[in-house]
Amino acid sequence: MMELLLSTLRLSTPLIFAAMGGFLCERSGVATICLEGVLLTSAWAAATVTYLTHSPYLGAIAALIVGGFTMFIHAFLTVKAKADQIISGVVVNLIAAGMTPLLTKLLFGSPTNTKAIPISERFSSTTLTVVACLLPFTLYALVYRTGLGLRLLAAGDGPEALETSGVSSQKVRLWAMSLAGMVIGLGGVYLSTAHASQFTRDMTAGRGYIALTALIFGKWRPIPTFVSCLFFGLADALQIQLQSNPIFGHTFPVQALQAFPYIVTLLVLVGFIGNAKPPLAIGK
């Protein structure tokens, strides 16, 4: 039981970082299909820089910078160039999926993975999990109790009102999204240097999308989103347990278990929340 709980927390951590980044971005009025891509590039940066410099902290800083920059591409396309938010998100995911193996091959000879980081140079996963659990409450205070948060909410729910109050909603979005990129970057650090010891091709494996669904399921509020991340983490943990422990003498085919979190997500999405109300300016 304790094991399941710990495993749930471990598996929820990257989801929480990604979902909280998504929270900041979507609350400012921009859809974030690109969580997956940001998670991927920052995971790559963390593993690569940690391996090259032997410092997990430099690796983490690199991940934050790369995560922030990847999100900035999305921000530039959507906010400055006013491109379609979904298309821009898909592009960012494409870039991430294309660049990471290319650069990996360039630096390490093989496109599939970076070299393993020795255990002494890995990031503490406990620290990151604790940070992830505190993050939703910090963001709650930041967004719902401060002047900056007020501007963020206004950029998402009434950008015109914000503009006529003399504040540029574009600037608010650019800042919010860059910050979001860094938050997601922590998820990347966790994936490649704490949870695992190297970057592998497509190692995010859909976590960005699950985080996005957790955000929707949490109705774009930080605490409920946190709870739904834990829920998806639990689904994943159960899946792993079922793989190793046959039930009633049957082992499930691994694909059924792989599909399990997605099916749960889909059922949750269409069954329980139906018409959730996103921030009003999203998609515009």
Next chain:
Amino acid sequence: MAQTSPPLLEFSKISKTFGAVAANRDVTFSVHSSTIHGVVGENGAGKSTIMKILYGMFEPDHGVISLKGKPTPIRTPQEAISLGIGMVHQHFMLVPTLTVWENIILGKEPSLWFVDEASVMGQLENLKKEFGFQVELNQKVETLSVGHQQQVELLKLLFRKSDILILDEPTAVLSPQEVESLFERLKNLKKAGKTIILITHKLKEILNHTDCVTIMRQGTVVETLATRDLSEEILAEKMIGHKRSPLKRHEEAHTPQAILQVSSLTLKKPMGQKLSDISFEVNAGEIVGIAGIEGNGQQELIKCLAGIERHFDGQIVFNNQNILDVDSYDLKQMGFSIIPPDRHREAVILPFSISENAILGHHKEREIRNGWFLSGSKTEPIVSHMIQRFDVRPKDPHLSMVSLSGGNQQKLVVARETSRPVQFLLAAHPTRGIDIGAIDFIHQHFLELKSKGTGILLISSELDEILKLSDRILVLFHGRIVAQFTKETANERELGLSMTGGTV
């Protein structure tokens, strides 16, 4: 009025063009301190453009704005705000999901970090008391009535210590009583030293409440005058540039035959009862007006009638047929026409061409098809007939709908909805935001339809329009019909009273 002191605000030779359209040409006038200055003109006369230039939202192509005698470039709303200029836009600029106090401090928060709610509240309560506002600070803006939302907008300006307050069509959505209290408030503000610029197309407001008035027509200033020298006739003539011809009335010859019967229509929504127990009928050759302040169930009633909202109790019967039994496309072909309230959102498809818009709602008819395919050659004569008959300009059916003015777009909508035999017409805010020429044209057309036996249900927030056209008037308040009048018994005062739930 102290005409000797230099004017607070001077516009000189301001011009602004959008594409080929000159929205403002050499606009020149001045506004004096502590006055209520009206800017009046038809829709499209350039009133809003000049005010948006003043508020830094548009950059003028030419011309200078001077503040207290000094030429002052205003490039952004932020600069305007710091110069003490504030604006209440026609469409309120509020964040619906935030509370009243959050909306008020937005952009001028006491701190970008943690906000001391108690001290903000104290400050705002004082402001409320000083100028007599009643709005509750902790409520979410989306739950407020329009009147209260407007108070939030004014409080926002006062909180920022604005000295020049621009109000763009502030009375368009208010009840007559709310209008009175708005002007009471504006007089207090004037006494407190504020300067108010009032943009409106309503002549009575100008005559009753302003000190000075600037009349605009087709992007230019016709004249700036002291209000006391004016009468309504003179003002109207200067505004439209010619005398207005009265509506031609036709012989009344209808035998009452109900086209539309609504009985005990009730609509429940999770957010509360939206319509309760509404019953009325519309006869052939009759115009029934529905008066009421917006947000009292008009939108819901329209959606029920249009077959978009289908989960209601009670019945809507058109020509002895329950409308829920008929596909809403087929209903249109049976002579049930709708002019929806919001032209851009509900009536036209802006990126489509004029001719594509002209077939909307009749796009499956055999007369415009060749077998499976839509036929351009069969559509063309139908569309050009509409364009000719309703004088839609420009006349090229291949142009995009965006290239038409509001009035011409609306004429096309009316043409589309009434070119085929029409038994019942739901006309919701049919003349909102269009010029007087188009308004008169559409009103005249309604009277013609009526004489041919069409039953019209006219839903409008403009009391003048309701009074001018309707044979019977129903008043909608909080989702109920609270009063009924006939053409003979209706008067503005009693209507206004029942619109706010008062009894006569």
Next chain:
Amino acid sequence: MKFSFSKKAVIAPLVALAVSASVISLFLVCMGESPSILVEAFTSTFFNSFGLGYTLYYTTPLILTGLSVALSFHAGLFNIGSEGQLHLGAIAIVALSCFFPNLPSFLAVPLGVLVALIFGGIWGMIAGYFKAKRGSHEVIVTILLNFIGIILVNYLILYPFKNTEVQNPETVEIGKGYVLPLLSDFTTLLGSDFFLTTPVNITLFLSIIAAILCYLFLFHTSKGYEIRALGQNPTAAEFNGIAVGANFILVLTLSGALSGLVGVNEVMGYHHKLIEGFSPQYGFTGIAVALIARNHPLGIILSALLFGAIHNGAREIEFLSEKMTKEVSVIMEALIIIIIASQPYFVRLFSKSKKEGAK
């Protein structure tokens, strides 16, 4: 909206292509390789029978997924689920052949095409149904359906339909009757060796016909008119008797069916079996194809050809270069989308500086 091949519609993709090619060359130079590789790779994709054959083979699925995305775009929907839908279409053909392996061609071919349409369509319809009835956002639902669909198909490849005689994750071969002729079969008849040993097959013509049908449907029928009206302004459409939900379901079903046809090209056209991971993200590339063609069904034929060439060229680059991987095509696609999508920004920037220059 009138779609015509205006100058801008042609220039923008060309500029995008030029810029992204320059960026890739820069990459190559940085890696210490000659950018001539790029030239070599791209000439070989068009100017010899082998290269052209492969380019056209990759063009075929991209026309279909491009149409799939574009069709839903016209209704204001974003179908990201093409990838899952094409997996379902492909496995359906294999399943049909497993149940009826000995059908004669005249039955097997149309039935194979039909089941690909139906199963791709069902996968799209699920998203349409949830959108219409539950208001769920189609983007999220189709993403989830991608994962579920691909996992499901991989399971079917590895267990029920597995070819147990080989190690590779692939299904048994389909019956002879299901096999479609290659274009080289026709050229051989004419005594030429053009297209010989390339996988381009008659599904190419099927996809071009699909594009023409989509064009006629969208721009010349009442239903197509309804769909475009709905996409431009759903509220106005609803006020004019256009059923929103039913049309959403219809569009996503058709959109899924078009993606499902990709299976015909892969299974009946070339491999004659289904291999795990057979799609190099045709579904996502379809988004780029649709975007470049501005969702015009006929333009999609051309933009699919462009992306087919990029895809083929990237394989060539991987072969020619020591360090580049085939992901270079993904990067090139992404660059092209970025440039096209941010075109209004650059146009604004450009016209502004021109204006100021004139002053």
